[in-house]
Structure formats: structure tokens, C-alpha cells
Amino acid sequence: MGDFSRKIFFTLLGKVFRNKPKSVPLEVSKNAKILIFRYDKIGDMVVSLPSFEFLKEKFHDSEIWVLASPINFFLLENYPYVDHFVVLHKGIFKKIKTLLQLRKVKFDFIINYVFYRTTKAGLWANLINPKAIKVNMGHNTRNEIYSKLFNVLYPISLRGKIPMSELLCQYICWLFGFPYDKEISKSYFINVPPESLETARRFISTVPGSRKILINISARRKWSSENYKRLVSLIIQDFKDLGIIFVAHPSDYETLDEIVQNFNNNVFAFKSGKDFLDAIALVSLVDLVFTPDTSIVHFANAFGKPIAMMYYEKDSYLNEWIPNKSKFICFVSGCSNNYNDISPEDAFEGIKALLE
Structure with a gap:
């Protein structure tokens, strides 16, 4: 019009x-x-x-x-x-x-x-x-x-x-x-059902490490599986005490399996199926979250979890969607359809800064 x-x-x-x-x-x-x-x-x-x-x-x-x-x-x-x-x-x-x-x-x-x-x-x-x-x-x-x-x-x-x-x-x-x-x-009140918290606690108890990082791979814009594999290799090399958990939307489970199977028992996949509340419960229990721009950012912020996140530089009003409660590092991509211009090395340095 x-x-x-x-x-x-x-x-x-x-x-x-x-x-x-x-x-x-x-x-x-x-x-x-x-x-x-x-x-x-x-x-x-x-x-x-x-x-x-x-x-x-x-x-x-x-x-x-x-x-x-x-x-x-x-x-x-x-x-x-x-x-x-x-x-x-x-x-x-x-x-x-x-x-x-x-x-x-x-x-x-x-x-x-x-x-x-x-x-x-x-x-x-x-x-x-x-x-x-x-x-x-x-x-x-x-x-x-x-x-x-x-x-x-x-x-x-x-x-x-x-x-x-x-x-x-x-x-x-x-x-x-x-x-x-x-x-x-x-002040965020998020009502996570007890059964979802119990599911998340049972899963996280099987993951070794005194601290846990949650890595989400699902979003409209993607980061390649090779980038995730390289990032995991860097984390394993420097942080022996860090348990690594991947989550994804069911539509990305094939990619999730491809990433996780490369690391034997060092990396774990949490598949909550259609119950997104289980994944939200898991966010509330980990020590750090790495994710593309998606609602996981906002849940992590609500729970006060440190966040390393990927955003597109030309997103309208980008500052409106950054966390207001958690410590965070934002990696800004110049690509319109993926985040592959963000290197795993840069992502690792950001995660390292938040962990230390």
C-alpha cells in the first residue's frame, strides 16, 4: 500500500x-x-x-x-x-x-x-x-x-x-x-513443570564434568556442522571439567547425530522431542549457553545464565534482542542466510572468556 x-x-x-x-x-x-x-x-x-x-x-x-x-x-x-x-x-x-x-x-x-x-x-x-x-x-x-x-x-x-x-x-x-x-x-517468572525439571536433572546427571555447556544448533540461520565439531574439539582440549550437551529441534536431529557421533562419550545429545519445556528446564540447569539467535537466548537470560550467541548484523533493532540480565558475548555475522563467517576459534575465545 x-x-x-x-x-x-x-x-x-x-x-x-x-x-x-x-x-x-x-x-x-x-x-x-x-x-x-x-x-x-x-x-x-x-x-x-x-x-x-x-x-x-x-x-x-x-x-x-x-x-x-x-x-x-x-x-x-x-x-x-x-x-x-x-x-x-x-x-x-x-x-x-x-x-x-x-x-x-x-x-x-x-x-x-x-x-x-x-x-x-x-x-x-x-x-x-x-x-x-x-x-x-x-x-x-x-x-x-x-x-x-x-x-x-x-x-x-x-x-x-x-x-x-x-x-x-x-x-x-x-x-x-x-x-x-x-x-x-x-524479574522473569517461568513456570517449568516439575516433571520437565526431573527429566532434565536425570539427563544432566549422566553427563560428566563439574560444569555444563548447552549448545543449541537450531535456528533460522545455521552454523555448519563442521564449525560445531571444531568448536567442540577446542572446548575438549582446554576444559576437561566441562560437560558438553547439544540440543536441537527434531528437524535438525540428523545434523545433531552427525556432530555428536564424532566424539564418543565426551559429547551428549538431549532430544526432548516435541516437549520444549524439557529443553527449557535443561537451560535452567547448565552453566553456559551457546546458541544462534533464537528463543533459547531469552530463556538463558531469564535464568541468568551466561550466553555466547550469534546474531546477524542487519537484524532490525538488534539491541532490542540482547540479554538484559545475563553476562553475554555477541558474535555478529555479515551473512544474510547463515553464520559461517563466524569462526569456531572466535566462538571458543568468547566461551572461554565467559567461563573464566
């Missing part, structure tokens, strides 16, 4: 929805109902948890709802700081059912955390309750048109400058008039 067409489209939406600007801080009445949009990826949900906790602690009499996705809602199961969650499934009939369910609640506030496809979020917010106060991240050039869908636009000045968990906590503090303390954004 071109700029002119977009302006016409949003002008028409403005006449339909008639959203009036609201000033901050917003007043929250007792028993208010607050809906947050977080219908995207697993890592996005992880970095949102501190802001959910802060919001619930400040407004404990309010109902906190989250509109989640089919892949990230599991983090809200038995989660004490969100009262209700609804999953936004694919398919027009399922979406209509979800919309009708949410319309019945009559939310007072709808806060968007999905900062792309803003039009979709705005339309959903207005269809759920046109009378709710609707909030979104501002934009460098589109605030005039976004104001047709939202009552409040958060200033964009911090985008790309601080980790996302900090940005979201500042978002909430600004919106409701609370002073911001960076410690707020470091």
Missing part, C-alpha cells in the same frame, strides 16, 4: 472508529480489564514476562488478559501474573470465534506489544472494543495515521536502543505514571 492510499485508508478508519487522543498517565479504576496483544513468537513472550508481572503487582485488583499465539501460549499456563489468556489461531472461523469471545469481556484498555503489522493490531483492538483505550508504539512518520486506530502512541525514541524487556517495562511505566527501575525488567 502506497503512502497516499494508506492515508486515505486510515482517514476512512478514523471516521468509522472515532478514536480520540488520551493523555498519560492513564487512570485505572478498580477491577479494570486490560488486554495485551502478544500473538507472535516464543522469545517475544519471554521478554514480555517482567512487564506482565509489574502490571499485575501494580493493579492486583484488575484482570490482566493476553492474546497469545499457538506457539507461545504455553508460557502463560499456570502463570500467576496473567489472569486469562486466549490463543489467536489461524483460520477465519477460529478468528471470528476469538473476536466474539473477547468482545464479551468489554476491556477498558488494549495494549499492543506486537510492533509490526500495526494495522492488524489496530483493527483487532477496535473490533474487540471500540470504547477501550487503545495503546501502541509510535512511528517516525506514521503517527498521524496510527492515531486513527489508537488513543495513545508511545514515543519511539527508545526503539533499538535498549533490550525489549526494558522497553516494555518503560512502556507500562510511562503509560500509567510509575517511576521506572531497571530491576523491574529482570
